[in-house]
Amino acid sequence: xxxxxxxxxxxxxQEGEFITINCSYSVGISALHWLQQHPGGGIVSLFMLSxxxxxxxxxxxxxxxxxxxxxxxxTASHPRDSAVYICAADLxxxxxxxxxxxxxxxxxQP
Amino acid sequence: ExxxxxxxxxxxxxxxxxxxxxxVPISNHxxxxxxxxxxxxxxxxxxxxxxxxISEKSEIFDDQFSVERPDGSxxxxxxxxTKLEDSAMYFCASSPGPGYGYTFGxxxxxxxx
Numbered sequence: 001x002x003x004x005x006x007x008x009x010x011x012x013x014q015e016g017e018f019i020t021i022n023c024s025y026s027v028g029i030s031a032l033h034w035l036q037q038h039p040g041g042g043i044v045s046l047f048m049l050s051x052x053x054x055x056x057x058x059x060x061x062x063x064x065x066x067x068x069x070x071x072x073x074x075t076a077s078h079p080r081d082s083a084v085y086i087c088a089a090d091l092x093x094x095x096x097x098x099x100x101x102x103x104x105x106x107x108x109q110p
Numbered sequence: 111e112x113x114x115x116x117x118x119x120x121x122x123x124x125x126x127x128x129x130x131x132x133x134v135p136i137s138n139h140x141x142x143x144x145x146x147x148x149x150x151x152x153x154x155x156x157x158x159x160x161x162x163x164i165s166e167k168s169e170i171f172d173d174q175f176s177v178e179r180p181d182g183s184x185x186x187x188x189x190x191x192t193k194l195e196d197s198a199m200y201f202c203a204s205s206p207g208p209g210y211g212y213t214f215g216x217x218x219x220x221x222x223x
Binding site for chain 1: 141143145147151152153154155158160165166199201203205207208209210211212213214215216217219
């Protein structure tokens with residue numbers, strides 16, 4: 001059974017700060033997903049990673065397959081980045097769906 | 111950009127009643143999923159559906175639950191004899207297949223009273 005752990009659970013930072021959210025998982029996976037959940041509840045896919053690093057705007061996601069660890073970074077954080085960020089592990093079979101972490105509740109204060 | 115559409119956005123039902131949650135996945139996607147998120151908890155996998163049948167289901171997905179693809183577009187989750195603990199946000203998702211990303215619907219908030 002794959003366990004997905006995230007840290008920190010809660011993070012409050014000032015606008016402009018560099019943010020890092022960490023994710024670790026217990027078994028081999030085919031991909032790691034980073035998702036964003038806003039207060040209304042909807043889930044938006046940010047990244048799908050199987051190796052290395054991806055960047056989209058101010059968001060950067062990295063993964064170390066050997067260490068079973070991934071990080072999500074936000075540069076020049078802004079209050080509109082406030083949301084819950086969730087990592088989810090994909091075993092790759094299609095049928096298995098995703099195993100989710102508990103999420104990191106991020107608040108960026110102006 | 112294609113979307114996964116879920117209806118209703120919010121449903122309140124009496125304990126013991128049956129509810130049907132509806133989803134329209136992205137048209138060329140082949141895998142469909144239902145997930146559940148109880149308030150304050152993590153998102154949990156319920157079931158996956160491929161080629162008109164269940165592919166995998168979690169231990170949560172017991173005989174109270176069923177899924178159907180009644181036509182070429184809709185994908186439904188039926189919950190029979192609802193219990194208070196079924197109150198949660200239910201998300202539908204679809205994917206083209208292994209190695210591809212997922213698109214989530216905006217969720218149905220089910221409240222059982």
